Amino acid sequence: MKILVAVKRVIDYNVQIRVKEDGSGVVTDNVKMSTNPPDDNAIEEAVKIKEAGKATEIVAITVGEEKAQETVRKALAVGADKGIHVKTEGVLEPLAISKIIQKIVEKEKPDLVFMGKQAIDDDCNQTGQMLSALLNWPQATFASNIEVKDNSLEVTREIDEGLETVEINIPAIVTCDLRLNEPRYASLPNIMKAKKKPIEEINVSDLGIDITPRVQQLKVEEPPKRKAGIKVANVAELVQKLKNEAKVI
């Protein structure tokens, strides 16, 4: 079984986001970038399945500018066998990304595609579901547990009401929740080995897809600031304020 895992380079989740003064976006220059956190869970799960002898090959793919390749390199260091970097400039929408991955799926013919449930930059939560629609494959989103069966997966999904279990026939798409597993760190020897693993570079223009954005970002601004609060001296004052000033209890 072959697993394709999609990874995205985003601003590191510990970085305090700053909005550009001209409202054109957020500051990304000299800011620490990392792999989108749930994409790390997607890679980890693929590696675990391979370690359990249920997968034979893991291909990591990213779509983005030159430096996005770092995320593929990191995936190779934790256990992916081969990388693909589809080179693009500028911001791509999830619809365009899913069309790009669809082309790669047609070429690589994986049995499973894994990715994070959502990217923590644009917070769209779309790509996996869109890819699954384009391929007419089953989808299991927000996965917190995956059991590999003979020709299917049994996936536990985190939904608002609790947990849902579905069985999806292979080929299939899974989008991963942070609770799926604990991503491992790459060891130094594996980081060195990963440097020798192949990364295929593909120019997006060679895929023949229209990736023109459909949604214009008119303005990015800081969210309204909360008015400064007060410190209360003791619990009695706190309860009195909640009762008589805020009138919430």
Add this chain to the structure above:
Amino acid sequence: MAVLLIAEHNNKELRPFTLNAATAASQIDKEVHAVIIGQNSESAAKKLSELPVVKKVISIEAPHYENFTAENFAPAIVKLAENYSHIVCSANTFGKNLMPRIAAHLDTSQVSDIIKVISPDTFLRPIYAGNAFATVKTNDAKKCVTIRPTSFEPCESSGGNATIENGEAGEEFSNTKFIKREEIKSDRPELGTARIVVSGGRGMQSGDNFKLITEVADKLGAAIGASRAAVDAGYISNDHQVGQTGKVVVPDLYIAIGISGAIQHLAGMKESKVIVAINKDGEAPIFSVADYGLEADLFEALPQFMEELNKLNTIQK
């Protein structure tokens, strides 16, 4: 052209966020039609027809719609799409799972999780976990939009009398099989819709100590929340997690206890109307969003808090 609202329900009743999504839909266009897809869902369809903002209900029934599988729902909605300018539903796990599948079938670029309708093609949406707000304009003819339910008031739930038409069911998608749903039952209000939320963080030090939080929550009729740190440390199950990777809550009162206020936690609660922070570290970032901060050891403050609450004659529930 009219707006098509996708109703979320459990085959008996509407899920509450359908009412919030209806409000957002009516802000896009006054002509709101609602589609309800399910199995034996007549009573929910009737409730939908009673929402005054809904002008027409389309009910689609088939056995394979019983469990709300996106692979089954999407083609049925795509079939209706030609008559509508917009398709709208909540950005909860139901809508997040479903809408992109519809959008991809329609070759349209979805706008996710809007918090404000600026015009029928322009919306405000949070990005970077709410650390920035983006104003976006979609140029697609067909617009697929998911709405953040807590950013829109629920619409009136009675007084309407829309016609209910039957829609045509699509084929079953045979490669996905529903197995089970385990709903977490609780006497407490649901975290996502509770008026008061009491949350504990790593400062609670153990799962046992969460009973201090439970007592306060019981007294106030509140839901119980937690920071990711508390969940990761195993103090409490993950369905209580508030934050970027958990639930986004907007209660009237949010009480953060022993929570330092990591960026990812603040993203899930900083729109709450009134925020209280109790933390012994006076420099903790949680105080920067708190209306009322109490710098104190929570193990002393919580028993005192209970005592003070017990002194009150009445507590709003």
